[in-house]
Amino acid sequence: MGNGVHSRELAVSDGEFAFTWSDFRQIAELVHSEVGIVLTETKANLVYSRLAKRLRAIGLRNFREYCALIEGADGADERQIMIAAMTTNVTRFFREPHHFEYLKKRVFPEMLEAARHGAKLRIWSAGTSSGEEAYSIALTALEVMPEASELDLLILATDIDPEMLRRGNAGVYASRLLGNIPIELKRRWFRPLARREDPDFEAVPELRSMVRFKELNLLRDWPMTGRFDIVFCRNVMIYFDEATQNEIWGRFAHVLRPGGILCIGHSERIATANHPFDLVGQTIYRRRGAKS
Numbered sequence: 001m002g003n004g005v006h007s008r009e010l011a012v013s014d015g016e017f018a019f020t021w022s023d024f025r026q027i028a029e030l031v032h033s034e035v036g037i038v039l040t041e042t043k044a045n046l047v048y049s050r051l052a053k054r055l056r057a058i059g060l061r062n063f064r065e066y067c068a069l070i071e072g073a074d075g076a077d078e079r080q081i082m083i084a085a086m087t088t089n090v091t092r093f094f095r096e097p098h099h100f101e102y103l104k105k106r107v108f109p110e111m112l113e114a115a116r117h118g119a120k121l122r123i124w125s126a127g128t129s130s131g132e133e134a135y136s137i138a139l140t141a142l143e144v145m146p147e148a149s150e151l152d153l154l155i156l157a158t159d160i161d162p163e164m165l166r167r168g169n170a171g172v173y174a175s176r177l178l179g180n181i182p183i184e185l186k187r188r189w190f191r192p193l194a195r196r197e198d199p200d201f202e203a204v205p206e207l208r209s210m211v212r213f214k215e216l217n218l219l220r221d222w223p224m225t226g227r228f229d230i231v232f233c234r235n236v237m238i239y240f241d242e243a244t245q246n247e248i249w250g251r252f253a254h255v256l257r258p259g260g261i262l263c264i265g266h267s268e269r270i271a272t273a274n275h276p277f278d279l280v281g282q283t284i285y286r287r288r289g290a291k292s
């Protein structure tokens with residue numbers, strides 16, 4: 001991280017707006033304290049290119065003015081826009097398909113049968129982005145049991161980015177984004193929005209009713225009461241430092257019921273000693289303890 005020695009030097013020297021290491025550090029510290037994302041100095045160009053559009057749009061002359069705005073009392077809206085610009089929202093339907101195979105074969109048959117007999121089923125897609133992950137979980141449940149939407153089954157889909165949540169809640173996707181959805185599931189649970197060659201597709205009401213989108217920052221309070229049967233938190237922790245990761249893995253252990261399943265991203269792992277999970281598949285953990 002840039003220190004006082006070169007804080008007045010430019011972090012990006014050939015840009016339209018002056019951007020010093022001091023500006024970079026201020027932005028990186030704000031992003032880290034608000035949402036846990038670590039921006040190393042190697043990201044200076046990326047930060048510049050993602051925020052230069054904002055400076056242009058609001059008519060600022062340099063990053064020093066931008067930092068003053070986001071740190072100021074009236075800067076809350078711009079702070080949120082800045083943080084959204086720093087996050088990576090990449091996602092897709094049935095990303096890391098082995099998780100959904102595991103749910104289909106090893107988890108849902110029993111859980112959905114229990115739900116058919118009145119049990120309640122709660123699933124959390126944490127850091128869901130635009131909803132593809134949450135809908136993929138719902139589609140897997142529907143594949144195992146087509147009447148799953150009538151059960152007491154709810155998928156909570158949370159993220160810090162309101163625009164991603166808005167998209168997820170709308171449930172409308174360009175057809176090219178639906179390529180990974182098995183054709184039968186796509187036909188049954190999505191409908192084309194217009195009669196044209198390449199229409200967008202909308203999740204049907206039964207599918208949408210299974211997912212509830214809510215804004216939630218993983219670093220702050222988790223207001224939900226009750227425990228989850230399954231938690232997906234994939235490709236989110238990878239942006240956090242180890243201490244933050246460890247703290248959040250511990251909090252997931254707390255909100256998962258014994259026997260519950262935690263799926264994490266392909267390049268993530270739970271590094272804390274003595275964590276209460278058993279690894280039961282590739283990046284799939286089961287919460288230890290007697291079932292309650």
Ligand SMILES: C[S@@+](CC[C@H](N)C(=O)[O-])C[C@H]1O[C@@H](n2cnc3c(N)ncnc32)[C@H](O)[C@@H]1O
Binds near residue numbers: 128129159
């Ligand atoms: C790369 S996407 C992963 C989406 C999905 N889980 C997947 O694997 O396809 C990471 C998401 O984490 C969200 N995120 C980043 N920091 C967060 C935080 N502190 N609390 C909640 N969500 C956060 C971002 O807004 C982004 O949508």
